[in-house]
Amino acid sequence: MTMTNATEARDIIRAKALSSVKRRENLSRLYTATVALALVVAIIPLTSIISDLVGKGGQFLSWGFLTQNVHTPGFNDPHNVGGIANAISGSLIIVGLAVLISVPVAILLAMAIHEFNNRIMKTVAVIVEVFVGLPSVVFGVFAFIALVVTTKHFLAYYGSLALCFIMVPVSTVNSVAALRAVPATLNEAGLALGSKPSRVMFRVIFPTALPRIMTGIFLALSRTVGETAPVLFVTGSSALVSWNLNKGATTLPAAIWNNLQQGSPYAALECWGIALVLILFVFFFNILGRIFLARAEKK
Amino acid sequence: MSDAMTSTNPKLRLVDTTVLFNGRAAVKNVSFDIEANKVTALIGPSGSGKTTLLRSINRLHELTRHATLTGRIELDGVNIYGNEIPLTVLRTRIGMVFQRPNPFPTMTVAENVVSGLRFIGIKDKKFLDEAVERALTQAALWDAVKDRLSAAAGTLSGGEQQRLCVARALAVEPEVLLMDEPTASLDPISTKQIEDLMVTLREFTTVVIVTHNMQQAMRISDNCAFLLMDDDRAGQLIEYNETDKIFNNPKDPRTVDYIAGRFG
Amino acid sequence: MSTNTSPEITTNATGQGRKSLTGGDGAYRGLLSTIVVLVLAVVVVFVFKLAQQAIPGFKLAGWGIFGGTWNFGAGQYGVLPLVAGTLVTTTLALLFALPVGLGTALAITYLIPQRLRLVVTSIVELLAVVPSIVYGIWGLLTIYPWLNTTLFPHLVSWSGGAWPFNGTYVGQGIFLGAIVLAIMVLPIIIAVSRDVIAAVPKELTEGALSLGATRSQVIRKVVLPSCRSGIVGATSLAAGRALGETIALATLLGGITTTSPWPDRLFATGSTLSAEIAIEIGGITGPPGKVLFSLAFILMVIVGGATYAGRVIVRNAQKKFQ
Numbered sequence: 097m098t099m100t101n102a103t104e105a106r107d108i109i110r111a112k113a114l115s116s117v118k119r120r121e122n123l124s125r126l127y128t129a130t131v132a133l134a135l136v137v138a139i140i141p142l143t144s145i146i147s148d149l150v151g152k153g154g155q156f157l158s159w160g161f162l163t164q165n166v167h168t169p170g171f172n173d174p175h176n177v178g179g180i181a182n183a184i185s186g187s188l189i190i191v192g193l194a195v196l197i198s199v200p201v202a203i204l205l206a207m208a209i210h211e212f213n214n215r216i217m218k219t220v221a222v223i224v225e226v227f228v229g230l231p232s233v234v235f236g237v238f239a240f241i242a243l244v245v246t247t248k249h250f251l252a253y254y255g256s257l258a259l260c261f262i263m264v265p266v267s268t269v270n271s272v273a274a275l276r277a278v279p280a281t282l283n284e285a286g287l288a289l290g291s292k293p294s295r296v297m298f299r300v301i302f303p304t305a306l307p308r309i310m311t312g313i314f315l316a317l318s319r320t321v322g323e324t325a326p327v328l329f330v331t332g333s334s335a336l337v338s339w340n341l342n343k344g345a346t347t348l349p350a351a352i353w354n355n356l357q358q359g360s361p362y363a364a365l366e367c368w369g370i371a372l373v374l375i376l377f378v379f380f381f382n383i384l385g386r387i388f389l390a391r392a393e394k395k
Numbered sequence: 396m397s398d399a400m401t402s403t404n405p406k407l408r409l410v411d412t413t414v415l416f417n418g419r420a421a422v423k424n425v426s427f428d429i430e431a432n433k434v435t436a437l438i439g440p441s442g443s444g445k446t447t448l449l450r451s452i453n454r455l456h457e458l459t460r461h462a463t464l465t466g467r468i469e470l471d472g473v474n475i476y477g478n479e480i481p482l483t484v485l486r487t488r489i490g491m492v493f494q495r496p497n498p499f500p501t502m503t504v505a506e507n508v509v510s511g512l513r514f515i516g517i518k519d520k521k522f523l524d525e526a527v528e529r530a531l532t533q534a535a536l537w538d539a540v541k542d543r544l545s546a547a548a549g550t551l552s553g554g555e556q557q558r559l560c561v562a563r564a565l566a567v568e569p570e571v572l573l574m575d576e577p578t579a580s581l582d583p584i585s586t587k588q589i590e591d592l593m594v595t596l597r598e599f600t601t602v603v604i605v606t607h608n609m610q611q612a613m614r615i616s617d618n619c620a621f622l623l624m625d626d627d628r629a630g631q632l633i634e635y636n637e638t639d640k641i642f643n644n645p646k647d648p649r650t651v652d653y654i655a656g657r658f659g
Numbered sequence: 660m661s662t663n664t665s666p667e668i669t670t671n672a673t674g675q676g677r678k679s680l681t682g683g684d685g686a687y688r689g690l691l692s693t694i695v696v697l698v699l700a701v702v703v704v705f706v707f708k709l710a711q712q713a714i715p716g717f718k719l720a721g722w723g724i725f726g727g728t729w730n731f732g733a734g735q736y737g738v739l740p741l742v743a744g745t746l747v748t749t750t751l752a753l754l755f756a757l758p759v760g761l762g763t764a765l766a767i768t769y770l771i772p773q774r775l776r777l778v779v780t781s782i783v784e785l786l787a788v789v790p791s792i793v794y795g796i797w798g799l800l801t802i803y804p805w806l807n808t809t810l811f812p813h814l815v816s817w818s819g820g821a822w823p824f825n826g827t828y829v830g831q832g833i834f835l836g837a838i839v840l841a842i843m844v845l846p847i848i849i850a851v852s853r854d855v856i857a858a859v860p861k862e863l864t865e866g867a868l869s870l871g872a873t874r875s876q877v878i879r880k881v882v883l884p885s886c887r888s889g890i891v892g893a894t895s896l897a898a899g900r901a902l903g904e905t906i907a908l909a910t911l912l913g914g915i916t917t918t919s920p921w922p923d924r925l926f927a928t929g930s931t932l933s934a935e936i937a938i939e940i941g942g943i944t945g946p947p948g949k950v951l952f953s954l955a956f957i958l959m960v961i962v963g964g965a966t967y968a969g970r971v972i973v974r975n976a977q978k979k980f981q
Contacts, residue, residue, distance in 0.1 A: 104570035110484075117484060204691060217695070233937055240943065293687060324792045
């Protein structure tokens with residue numbers, strides 16, 4: 097077998113290296129351009145959405161919009177163009193109740209998952225993760241079956257219960273991660289001093305994990321406020337501002353959905369106004385969550 | 396300064412080389428010649444800039460942002476920081492072996508060895524197969540892995556992986572091989588194997604090695620460059636001479652101190 | 660770093676690892692156990708009720724449920740067009756989102772200077788926060804007209820009406836749905852890809868560079884191959900998200916019609932399992948509403964399984980570099 101010897105090989109390699117430089121560098125540049133293009137493509141949608149929200153929705157932002165109820169058809173007063181006060185109140189009470197229920201449940205469930213590491217809790221953890229991924233429409237259907245069909249009513253607090261199915265799993269996962277982020281040494285020290293596990297948890301671990309837990313809650317909140325499907329099936333609607341959880345209510349996302357069903361160009365445009373208000377709520381909670389996260393990571 | 400040995404045709408020549416990160420010098424005004432087909436060791440305590448200097452020879456320090464170099468480094472008389480030699484070509488002429496073995500985990504042993512050749516664009520199967528055998532033989536690994544050429548690189552032992560990395564670097568027939576503390580993460584037996592290997596490498600290439608281990612420098616190197624951090628935390632070349640002379644007859648008092656173990 | 664790229668709590672718990680609490684902590688243990696029992700009870704009721712209410716729907720649809728005709732109003736309940744719609748929109752969305760997401764992750768890691776990185780990642784993460792309904796109206800009010808007036812006519816003339824650009828178009832349809840869906844899953848792909856790419860040890864990239872590889876060669880031949888299973892995991896997570904999307908698709912897909920009984924071309928309209936439930940919500944109280952319950956049950960089974968699989972894959976990928 098005639099083998100190329102080292103010197104010949106070296107010559108071949110040098111020659112090839114030099115001759116291929118142009119091609120390889122061009123390919124590298126092409127690659128860089130493609131990657132940069134991907135980045136640009138990724139950013140365009142958001143800029144478009146924001147420009148639409150502000151451009152098309154901004155014109156609706158007024159005190160009247162926020163405090164008046166939905167426009168009643170046939171009402172001809174040009175000063176009463178209709179608002180979304182009913183949707184705002186609906187969102188506030190429905191999401192508010194959901195938070196009230198979900199937060200304690202999620203935190204306690206997270207503590208349980210963190211404290212016990214047996215097979216049951218492992219299964220529970222898997223179930224929680226699965227629920228995080230389920231389509232929200234399934235929760236809407238379930239709430240419909242369990243609540244509306246049985247009681248023949250469409251009530252606001254049904255929506256809250258349905259939203260719990262979204263808030264609890266997400267908050268639980270976040271809270272478990274937060275609890276786990278607390279150094280084990282803290283726990284060991286507490287126990288070594290003779291404290292009961294509950295004391296260690298509530299005096300040491302939980303307070304340490306709290307900022308992170310709060311972050312998770314706010315992020316879950318920002319998502320929940322934007323959920324449409326679970327609420328659509330069970331809360332009915334309300335054309336008036338109402339703070340009563342025992343009647344029908346409309347949330348902001350539901351109001352957008354209803355507007356879309358109407359099909360009129362004005363209703364479509366108004367969607368942007370409602371969406372802008374909704375996004376402000378969403379961003380508000382999201383930014384709050386990030387502030388807590390920044391605080392947590394500073395520690 | 397140092398009794399700088401100037402050969403007539405050094406393989407590498409450093410002239411007033413200063414490497415700065417964010418404007419702060421990590422090595423300052425280093426000048427010496429590296430002889431062809433010899434093993435030159437860079438020794439000195441931690442932080443004296445040995446690795447920085449080594450990485451400036453294949454321009455790898457440029458990966459750090461805000462890294463600049465003043466002065467000149469010449470390969471066969473050509474400034475490697477000029478425009479004559481494209482960067483990718485330069486790195487086929489000056490290869491590198493790192494402190495911890497870093498074979499590409501998704502490639503087989505053979506694929507690792509020829510990866511450099513394939514980067515250049517060589518596809519000829521016969522050529523590549525020959526290169527595998529040649530490089531692995533030069534790295535003293537052929538017998539150990541010739542039946543495992545299709546195995547994933549990660550299945551090799553630590554010492555074997557490092558020799559694989561040496562083979563990979565040798566496959567592109569570099570004129571200079573830079574080695575950054577190549578045995579630091581290896582067990583004594585593998586270390587010995589690599590040290591024996593390094594001595595044989597002089598036959599086909601020039602070796603520049605950074606080592607913390609003075610005994611290693613004594614064992615394998617022909618020439619030694621001793622670097623030390625000055626008050627500005629910049630590495631300076633204190634003394635450069637044949638290894639024998641550095642260790643048995645050092646000229647600079649700081650070299651004496653280092654050898655005697657007061658630093659390091 | 661990022662708060663929720665792959666939320667998972669089933670991996671090796673660094674928690675207390677106790678099997679049970681001891682030592683006079685009965686109240687604590689009781690409290691936690693009660694919550695667990697409550698939650699499990701709710702889960703059981705959830706699964707049971709959905710299954711129970713799904714049965715009449717299955718009975719109503721009969722074997723026709725495996726058929727290829729879905730016409731809710733006319734009493735035909737073959738779910739295959741819905742399943743096809745689900746698969747087609749998800750696949751198309753992933754086809755759009757994967758290259759863009761991977762490219763963006765590479766751009767963020769290797770191209771963007773340190774100072775800009777926070778700005779760019781914030782913009783991308785904001786995409787994840789936008790509610791589906793807003794994506795729905797954006798898709799419907801902004802993208803849809805553009806498709807109808809600009810892109811689709813262009814595609815038809817460029818391809819001469821060949822598949823998949825054949826047939827009539829109305830703007831709404833699987834193409835629109837897939838594009839918006841792709842944008843919705845983009846943040847997931849970007850976030851997970853970034854994690855996996857960053858996990859590639861610096862020594863590997865330096866090793867490749869020291870052999871004379873160009874930047875693109877380092878990425879193509881060393882970085883990306885090492886990330887393979889992580890990227891598969893990202894895809895899986897993105898698929899899970901896409902499969903679960905309801906509201907945006909409900910506004911964008913246009914429903915199954917007589918001109919588009921199947922999603923067999925890019926301009927076709929269609930529906931997915933989740934979207935259909937939302938679209939037909941008006942009929943949920945009537946007799947055929949039971950079929951919607953069956954759809955919900957099917958969804959629960961399919962998406963639950965896919966999510967679980969995704970968790971397993973990502974967990975294994977992240978273990979590789981530990």
